[in-house]
Amino acid sequence: MNLRQSTLVVKLTPLYGNQVADFQLVTEGYQNIVFRCTHQEETVFIRVAEARRRSVSMIEAELEWLRILRDSGIIVPSPRKSNKGNCIETISLGEDTFYAVAFSKVHGRPMDVTNSQLWNPQLFEKWGETLGRIHSVVPKRQIARPYWGEPLTSASETMAFFEKNEDCILKVRLFETVAQIENLPRSADTFGFIHNDFHQGNVLVHNEGIGIIDFDDCVYGWYAQDIAAALYHAFWQATALGGSDLSFGFSFLQSFLKGYRKPHNLSSEIVRQIPIFLRWREFFLYAVFMKNWPLDSLEIWQTYTLECLRKRIKNGEPYIPLSSNELMLLSEIR
Template sequence: MGSFPKRKRSSGSEHFFSKNHQLTEVIPAADDSYFIVACYEKFNGSRLRFREVEEEGKWELVEEWGKTIGQLHRITKEYTPSNQVKRPDWNEEELLKIEEFVKSPPQKVLQYRDNVIEQINQLAINSDVFGLIHSDIHSGNFLIENGKINVFDFDDCSYHWFASDIAIALYYTMLGRDYHKEDNREAIANRFLEHFLKGYKTENTIPREAIESIPLFLRLRDIVLYAVINKKLDPDTLDENDRLFIKMVTERVLSQQIIVDLQL
């Protein structure tokens, strides 16, 4: 792949052309859907292991995580898309259409989704709280090199509230702890958010009411994952961890419980 020509570097990793001299290639699938393939130079760095952060006191890495997202949000305030290309709005997310992926979905799940969406629709929309966000910056979508974060996997980018990006970082940090039902989950979540926002605020200001909306976006992420589970996972191929993951998310959505309580 390295023998293929490279696109002229602007910043970050190189983007390779295909042998057809295209930046992307479309690969048809058997069910009439398709995959879009692109090839980038691999980032250097290592994954963030949150256990190491907690056990070794490396909270500066969480602050760097927050700083990186804050920088993205600050930059997006001045971004104007071209007339040809614009990322979708948050409510165009197909995974919110649970009825398309779940046969006879429980009415309480649909009511929960509708209630969460209704509350989100009541939030203020302005350049201080809303813009183009990554929508999936969990620790699997960046690498750390010399204390700095290299972000990738931008395919979920959408116009959304900045608080959603913050909630997603917290959500996936706590998701792994669900497997063990640890007693200190709330304390860890609040400490994570404290350090995350400390870094975030070095790059971007965010109103208090936006921070207070984070629990609402934690609920939205559960609803989206509930749809993902039903759309993408084959019950006949699941291992024990997969089944436990499905059980946790499904039970939270059915009971309308939040993944973790925060002290905001």
């Protein structure tokens, strides 16, 4: 652990653990720091977020949404109270403030694109069905989370990065896409509460079904955005590591959307929007990587990834080829 992580552990220990040695760093991701420890005889994961990125009310709304999903039979983490009896703890490090939340462990195995026993059309269908179930859960009252593009969302952070750091042509491409998104219809069939980072890294597979983790970015947005995130990262991993070819995108969606439409209406408008949000994912990832990767000591694959993202964004090239005929066929899936 680095100095900041070690100092956080010292602050967290009286709240969740017995001694500093109980804590293990799981990851310092692009947005949060996550530790694992034994708390009240249970393995928990403690997410630590900077207060400049998340307000207490936003975290409370996230926890409310998780409760609603659990009550609907969806496998998601449960918050665990600290030794002080709080679901959210405030931690100060000098001038910086952090919010800590402990979550129960969601059991299951990560998806492995090289394992055909796990990575197959049957799994894609079940994965899509799980997302359809999430999108079918409509809160009885407004959840206090922002709408896509509002302050303290990943979309607003992406736009702010391009405004400050990128050249004119990339800014033009960004705001062309933003304008396209903001003009999309917001009907009950296409718009609602979304996970907002629904890639396979946040999916765990076990005998009881599929568990979903990391709702930190949840917002009101377009359902197609969650579908596009799943497709984008599945395609990336399957073609880079799993030996799949460019046809994987269409075949993946055939299975995924077959499952999705079981609990949720799959309108042709949702399918039409998928390429738009595949493009948005490129802007989002480019900004995240540029902010978090060591630009003066990039590995070869990181340099290649950034070059490809920049080229596709600049030239308006799609990452995943989906023809208009394929989109029409996907709209008709039963």
